[in-house]
Amino acid sequence: MVASRRLLQGIGLLACALVIIACSGTPTPSALTATAAPPPTAVVNGPTATPAPTEVGDATPTEPAPTEEKPTEPTPTEVVPTPTPTDVQPTPTPETSTGGGDTECTNVLAFFEDVTIPDGTPIRQGESFTKTWRVRNEGTCSWQGYSLIFVGGEQMNSAPVTALEATIKPREVADLSVDLTAPKRGGEYVGQWMMQDSAGKRFGVSPGANGTLYTQIVVNYSGNEVSVGNQTVSSVPPSPAIGQCGTSGNSGFEAAVLQRFNAARAAAGLAPLSLAGELYNAAAIHSVDMACAGYIGHSGTDGSSPKSRVQAQGFANWNAAVENVYGWSDATPDTAFDWWWNSPIHHAAIMNPNHSLVGISYVLDPGSNTGYFTAVFARP
Numbered sequence: 001m002v003a004s005r006r007l008l009q010g011i012g013l014l015a016c017a018l019v020i021i022a023c024s025g026t027p028t029p030s031a032l033t034a035t036a037a038p039p040p041t042a043v044v045n046g047p048t049a050t051p052a053p054t055e056v057g058d059a060t061p062t063e064p065a066p067t068e069e070k071p072t073e074p075t076p077t078e079v080v081p082t083p084t085p086t087d088v089q090p091t092p093t094p095e096t097s098t099g100g101g102d103t104e105c106t107n108v109l110a111f112f113e114d115v116t117i118p119d120g121t122p123i124r125q126g127e128s129f130t131k132t133w134r135v136r137n138e139g140t141c142s143w144q145g146y147s148l149i150f151v152g153g154e155q156m157n158s159a160p161v162t163a164l165e166a167t168i169k170p171r172e173v174a175d176l177s178v179d180l181t182a183p184k185r186g187g188e189y190v191g192q193w194m195m196q197d198s199a200g201k202r203f204g205v206s207p208g209a210n211g212t213l214y215t216q217i218v219v220n221y222s223g224n225e226v227s228v229g230n231q232t233v234s235s236v237p238p239s240p241a242i243g244q245c246g247t248s249g250n251s252g253f254e255a256a257v258l259q260r261f262n263a264a265r266a267a268a269g270l271a272p273l274s275l276a277g278e279l280y281n282a283a284a285i286h287s288v289d290m291a292c293a294g295y296i297g298h299s300g301t302d303g304s305s306p307k308s309r310v311q312a313q314g315f316a317n318w319n320a321a322v323e324n325v326y327g328w329s330d331a332t333p334d335t336a337f338d339w340w341w342n343s344p345i346h347h348a349a350i351m352n353p354n355h356s357l358v359g360i361s362y363v364l365d366p367g368s369n370t371g372y373f374t375a376v377f378a379r380p
Contacts, residue, residue: 110136158181
């Protein structure tokens with residue numbers, strides 16, 4: 001009985017032990033739900049980040065097999081040999097001329113400026129005038145026996161060929177002129193000329209030696225056209241002052257300034273200025289004085305004034321005289337006019353409606369290459 005009870009207790013203890021073992025054992029893990037990793041974000045022009053591995057259960061992450069990088073072998077470039085040219089083209093040479101002699105030389109013409117009749121000058125219908133260009137011989141031929149030849153546009157009653165009166169050597173500056181007559185009908189007119197050597201070969205303005213020397217005028221019936229013919233000049237002889245201390249004059253420069261004056265006055269509806277000998281002499285004396293003494297101003301080295309210089313020449317209304325002066329290295333009619341035009345007091349002298357007479361003088365001091373302009377305005 002006791003043995004049986006003990007046996008039953010033993011069996012009960014064994015069963016309890018089995019239950020305890022079962023209650024204290026490691027529980028079986030439930031199934032894990034794998035969460036998909038988000039797709040990688042592309043980074044443009046930046047370092048590529050290595051994403052952290054996602055741990056799924058007890059799975060051991062698989063190491064990616066390393067990719068073997070093989071160096072790229074450069075592709076050899078096939079060198080194609082440059083064929084040796086068989087026909088060598090000759091280098092073109094400038095056109096040559098004999099220039100009237102036996103030795104070949106080149107003709108090159110360079111345009112400097114319009115000495116008379118600036119482009120757009122209004123001229124009365126049917127009036128005669130002279131167009132003058134300042135040029136330089138830039139070639140190696142001496143221009144001996146050369147001519148200006150009309151090549152196109154409005155001929156304006158000019159000769160077909162105008163012979164040069166002097167020989168112009170290489171690098172020399174010269175004035176070339178043609179005598180013209182304005183058409184009797186209104187409008188704008190352009191005439192064109194080129195040079196012609198002694199053998200009859202033409203050449204023009206560089207570069208290319210095909211440019212032309214031209215004149216452009218305007219003819220209409222407004223009554224404001226500029227008269228470029230013979231001006232009314234008093235009987236007082238030209239001033240003997242020019243030539244002192246080596247000075248020289250330039251009538252072409254003086255005529256060009258008069259053209260600028262009268263073109264400006266015509267545009268404003270003012271009457272043109274006429275030349276007066278007494279005023280010219282007073283202007284010439286002062287231009288020479290400035291050139292010889294190397295100064296620019298209205299007071300003469302002898303203490304004279306613009307009015308006293310005009311009075312000394314016998315001009316009746318000397319008290320009405322007004323003077324413009326200008327001096328500069330390499331001075332031209334255009335630089336003188338432009339400076340006066342942009343100065344209020346000098347501009348007023350040019351455009352004074354009471355002025356009808358003028359004397360214009362240009363004197364060059366060859367030692368300094370400085371040109372001196374004097375313009376004296378007055379009314380009768």
